[in-house]
Amino acid sequence: MTDGIPDYRIPVGDWVEHGVDWVQDNFTGVLDGVSDGLGLMIGSFEDALMAVPPLLLAAFIVALAGWRVGWRFGLFALAAMALIFGMDIWKETVTTLALVIGSSLVALAIGIPIGIAMARSDTVEAIARPVLDLMQTMPPFVYLIPAAIFFGLGKVPGAIATLIFAMPPAVRLTNLGIRQVSREHVEAGLAFGCTDRQLLLKVQLPLAMPSIMAGINQTLMLALSMVVIASMIGAGGLGNTVLTGIQRLNVGLGFEGGLGVVLLAILLDRITQSFGRTKRGGPAKARSGLIARIKQTFGKAKPGAAGA
Amino acid sequence: MSDMLVVQNLYKIFGPDPDEAIRLLREGLSKDEIFARTRTTVGVRNADFAIREGEVFVVMGLSGSGKSTLVRMLNRLIEPTRGQVLLDGEDVTAMNNKALIAMRRKQMSMVFQSFALLPHKSVAENTAFGLEISGRNRAQQRTQALKALETVGLQAVADSYPDELSGGMQQRVGLARALATEAPILLMDEAFSALDPLIRTEMQDELVRLQQKDAHTIVFISHDLDEAIRIGDRIAIMEGGAVVQIGTPEEIVTNPANEYVRSFFHGVDVSKVFSGGSSTIRSRSRPRMERAKP
Numbered sequence: 102m103t104d105g106i107p108d109y110r111i112p113v114g115d116w117v118e119h120g121v122d123w124v125q126d127n128f129t130g131v132l133d134g135v136s137d138g139l140g141l142m143i144g145s146f147e148d149a150l151m152a153v154p155p156l157l158l159a160a161f162i163v164a165l166a167g168w169r170v171g172w173r174f175g176l177f178a179l180a181a182m183a184l185i186f187g188m189d190i191w192k193e194t195v196t197t198l199a200l201v202i203g204s205s206l207v208a209l210a211i212g213i214p215i216g217i218a219m220a221r222s223d224t225v226e227a228i229a230r231p232v233l234d235l236m237q238t239m240p241p242f243v244y245l246i247p248a249a250i251f252f253g254l255g256k257v258p259g260a261i262a263t264l265i266f267a268m269p270p271a272v273r274l275t276n277l278g279i280r281q282v283s284r285e286h287v288e289a290g291l292a293f294g295c296t297d298r299q300l301l302l303k304v305q306l307p308l309a310m311p312s313i314m315a316g317i318n319q320t321l322m323l324a325l326s327m328v329v330i331a332s333m334i335g336a337g338g339l340g341n342t343v344l345t346g347i348q349r350l351n352v353g354l355g356f357e358g359g360l361g362v363v364l365l366a367i368l369l370d371r372i373t374q375s376f377g378r379t380k381r382g383g384p385a386k387a388r389s390g391l392i393a394r395i396k397q398t399f400g401k402a403k404p405g406a407a408g409a
Numbered sequence: 410m411s412d413m414l415v416v417q418n419l420y421k422i423f424g425p426d427p428d429e430a431i432r433l434l435r436e437g438l439s440k441d442e443i444f445a446r447t448r449t450t451v452g453v454r455n456a457d458f459a460i461r462e463g464e465v466f467v468v469m470g471l472s473g474s475g476k477s478t479l480v481r482m483l484n485r486l487i488e489p490t491r492g493q494v495l496l497d498g499e500d501v502t503a504m505n506n507k508a509l510i511a512m513r514r515k516q517m518s519m520v521f522q523s524f525a526l527l528p529h530k531s532v533a534e535n536t537a538f539g540l541e542i543s544g545r546n547r548a549q550q551r552t553q554a555l556k557a558l559e560t561v562g563l564q565a566v567a568d569s570y571p572d573e574l575s576g577g578m579q580q581r582v583g584l585a586r587a588l589a590t591e592a593p594i595l596l597m598d599e600a601f602s603a604l605d606p607l608i609r610t611e612m613q614d615e616l617v618r619l620q621q622k623d624a625h626t627i628v629f630i631s632h633d634l635d636e637a638i639r640i641g642d643r644i645a646i647m648e649g650g651a652v653v654q655i656g657t658p659e660e661i662v663t664n665p666a667n668e669y670v671r672s673f674f675h676g677v678d679v680s681k682v683f684s685g686g687s688s689t690i691r692s693r694s695r696p697r698m699e700r701a702k703p
Contacts, residue, residue: 296510
């Protein structure tokens with residue numbers, strides 16, 4: 102014992118290394134399959150986005166922002182697009198967008214079913230919760246090492262690291278949303294003869310939708326925050342711009358890349374949030390036209406008068 | 410009238426050791442003593458009664474007296490610990506999952522205190538919920554939903570959404586949803602308790618009116634004796650998980666079984682029970698209806 106620190110060594114790092122080696126030796130086929138599948142998906146996603154004429158894609162984004170959020174945000178989107186073209190980071194932005202959306206989709210495809218399973222079983226929740234804690238608190242850089250070992254360098258390991266980092270909120274908020282559905286709603290579903298499946302699809306998921314949408318939004322945001330880190334193993338895109346800026350101590354370049362990430366984050370955040378809102382109060386809002394208002398007023402007035 | 414629902418020696422014990430709790434109950438220990446000894450809660454103890462076809466059977470008691478638990482054992486939202494529920498002679502407690510779901514779809518529907526409507530569905534779609542679940546086609550759902558909405562006077566708002574309606578109207582939708590499946594038995598759990606007093610009385614009259622037109626067998630949970638007298642053909646009073654008295658409103662009022670039952674009379678004009686001058690419920694409720702809806 103020196104310095105009062107007990108002198109023994111638990112080789113956690115060695116175990117992890119052995120584990121990683123073991124996986125690599127025994128699951129080559131699986132890893133290659135995942136690599137090919139994910140690579141194909143994100144690659145073709147990126148190709149598709151790149152194939153669209155830049156101005157058309159930008160116009161679509163502006164239109165989507167204006168339609169979903171409001172004309173002011175549409176103007177913001179227009180300015181953001183002009184800035185991205187002006188900073189000459191369009192290609193990087195599209196690459197990042199493809200990576201973020203691709204890995205988020207996979208994260209959601211895995212995360213939401215896990216969240217549903219957690220909501221339906223306390224045992225699954227008890228097992229999944231510490232794993233999620235680990236996934237969220239582990240510094241994201243750490244994911245890069247096994248990702249690079251299993252999948253080499255490039256977009257695929259970047260996407261894997263991103264989706265692991267980005268998945269927890271989707272899982273948690275799906276679980277939370279379903280568990281927060283009131284007891285009487287669940288009872289109403291069961292009392293009218295829902296099977297388990299019907300209860301999930303017709304009662305629990307629709308009522309959990311605002312929470313699930315918040316999870317989707319958070320997953321996208323986390324995925325975006327991971328792109329700079331993932332660029333260290335060659336994921337490319339805006340993260341690469343930032344990384345180059347760091348390596349060359351080029352403040353201007355770093356800032357341009359960073360600003361691109363911020364703009365993309367704001368756009369993705371507001372647009373996905375708007376979908377969450379629709380699910381909640383949509384029907385009432387959608388019929389806010391004059392005729393609908395009149396109909397509503399009369400519809401309300403009649404039985405109200407009869408009741409008075 | 411024949412017996413529609415028969416409840417036999419029904420128990421619900423929440424907690425780790427139901428057998429021990431039932432043994433202690435038989436030794437005559439109270440709910441609190443059993444909780445202190447075994448950490449199990451007696452929800453319902455030895456409920457034993459029959460509900461007749463076409464009657465409004467009110468289960469009354471303070472909160473925690475087990476009335477909600479009791480009604481949920483009838484359609485097995487809560488699994489009974491012991492005892493049986495017989496529906497037309499068939500043992501509900503012994504049904505497998507498939508039979509239970511079929512029973513809930515066709516035989517028993519339910520109305521909830523908090524309405525429990527689905528906010529993303531229109532009034533008509535909410536009303537058709539039970540029909541949707543049992544796989545009827547859309548046209549059928551719509552027709553039957555509109556018919557049920559007409560019964561409760563809401564066909565005009567069929568395409569509105571629940572959040573656009575007042576509480577009273579939302580509960581009418583809840584009622585229409587239960588009527589739409591054409592189940593002969595309605596379970597109503599404090600169905601009108603969340604409504605303000607005026608609307609509550611209106612809904613009670615509405616229910617009495619519906620019963621005169623097309624009698625369902627209704628099990629109605631309430632903590633309000635006034636309400637129980639207004640709508641009930643018979644009243645069961647629960648205390649600490651046990652049914653302490655069952656009888657017509659007249660019987661309860663003239664001959665309360667104990668102090669607990671008597672305590673419900675506080676602030677209630679029991680003389681109302683005798684208005685109309687008749688001993689049968691049907692004729693008793695008619696003159697009151699005419700007063701309420703001139």
